Amino acid sequence: MAVGSQHSASLDHLSKLAATAGVTINGDAPWDLRFKDIKAADRILAQGSLGLGESYMDGQWECDQIDEMIARLLRHRIDDEVKTASTLWHVLRARFVNNQSRAKAWEVGEKHYDLGNEFFRDMLDARMTYTCGYWDNASTLDEAQEAKLDLVCQKMGLKPGMTVLDIGCGWGSFMRFAAERYGVQCTGITISKEQAEYGQKLCEGLPVQFVLQDYRDLTGQYDRIVSLGMFEHVGRKNYRTYFEAARKNLKDDGLFLMHTIGGKVRDHDPDPWIHKYIFPNGEIPVIGQVADHTEGLFLIEDLHNFGADYDKTLMAWHANFEKHWDKHASQYSERFYRMWRYYLLICAGSFRARDNQLWQFVLSPNGVPGTYRRPKL
Missing domain, CATH: 3.40.50.150 (Vaccinia Virus protein VP39)
Structure with a gap:
């Protein structure tokens, strides 16, 4: 199968999953995920949470309201539909290894x-x-x-x-x-x-x-x-x-x-x-x-x-982070900015969904x- 068709298949599958949560891939709503690089679809399906976060850090997709996108996906248990070998490894590691020794x-x-x-x-x-x-x-x-x-x-x-x-x-x-x-x-x-x-x-x-x-x-x-x-x-x-x-x-x-x-x-x-x-x-x-x-x-x-109060707290932290970012931009990379922004917003979304x-x-x-x-x- 050609690389292009593989990407199309991944995108189609991801679009169907997201649609059940009211999220449209490449849609116009502020909580819609917009791909800048279609390869991100493969990364998300192959690596789940890790792929979603890393592809955002790498600038492969954008979303105006990541917090609301995550809240919608979690409410509809879309994360359960994207289970990967990487996720299984983390489950087993937590169960059998003392990660906090x-x-x-x-x-x-x-x-x-x-x-x-x-x-x-x-x-x-x-x-x-x-x-x-x-x-x-x-x-x-x-x-x-x-x-x-x-x-x-x-x-x-x-x-x-x-x-x-x-x-x-x-x-x-x-x-x-x-x-x-x-x-x-x-x-x-x-x-x-x-x-x-x-x-x-x-x-x-x-x-x-x-x-x-x-x-x-x-x-x-x-x-x-x-x-x-x-x-x-x-x-x-x-x-x-x-x-x-x-x-x-x-x-x-x-x-x-x-x-x-x-x-x-x-x-x-x-x-x-x-x-x-x-x-x-x-x-x-x-x-x-x-x-x-x-x-x-x-x-x-x-x-x-x-x-539910953690949603408000995290959104307040995010507002402060954005307000003061220019002051810290020279010390940290653009990838760090995207990582930290993503962290605050996905956590807000998880509490909003009561996950x-x-x-x-x-x-x-x-x-x-x-x-x-x-x-x-």
Whole structure:
């Protein structure tokens, strides 16, 4: 068969799949995918998610609203129609290999979080909070992030003088907020040298300490523990170890709040494009895995899902990224620009489709006397 006819067959098949989700190949709607190089159809069908992302990075297709295109495709499960050998490899690798071992745990810090403090400062809110905001009564990113931080503090019942451990503290936005507003003492651990150094400067004068450390090496006793957006880097092989570390370092009458992205299906496929370009060795948990691995260690006092708010948060980050790109363009390549834009928009689309969730678990070692009551939100 001639190369041209092979491409036509691939394009026809892809067009039929996309049409079921209301996406027209080479159509005029803002969520339609427009090919600049017809070879991209072959790459997408042969490599699924990886082919879709890499062909966009290489400039082989365009779409005005990638977020909405992805949301439509996911709602109609088009991703299930394009399963590849590459995807199967990632599934098996996650199931049988510990991708988040001590040796590999630092990779995401070096590859993702050490991209540059100014880059993230321009993309995120004023406090540099790199997790989902809480938009119930917020109209701006800054308001949504402050509302989320305050929500966490209220759920944990923080009081002046308490000691708080932040596992995966980022640039310290939570610790700074909690120390300023609630008068607590905070220790945060991170695997990013850039975050630790920059965060310590931002928290100067506050009872806040940053430690460059793996969670498996934690020691101490704390009144409260919080972990915002770090559990996605732990991996199924290490879930029990993670919760054991938290329990060991939490006082018997303490509370542990864990904020994490979550999936809908236990044996879901780790996304090969995200793994290769954005979050090496990342893995999204499901509720059953959290329940399994906290058994005998913690009681789940409260579970709160506000995953749709991550769509708004990611779109706000994308707007900031676009607004400030010219400032960073000389430091990064055009391919990086397309990669980062694609990352933010496909993630927004996944939350819009409710394919991904955002959970906050409140856990206690022995159960709160009487009962735990979530603060009025």
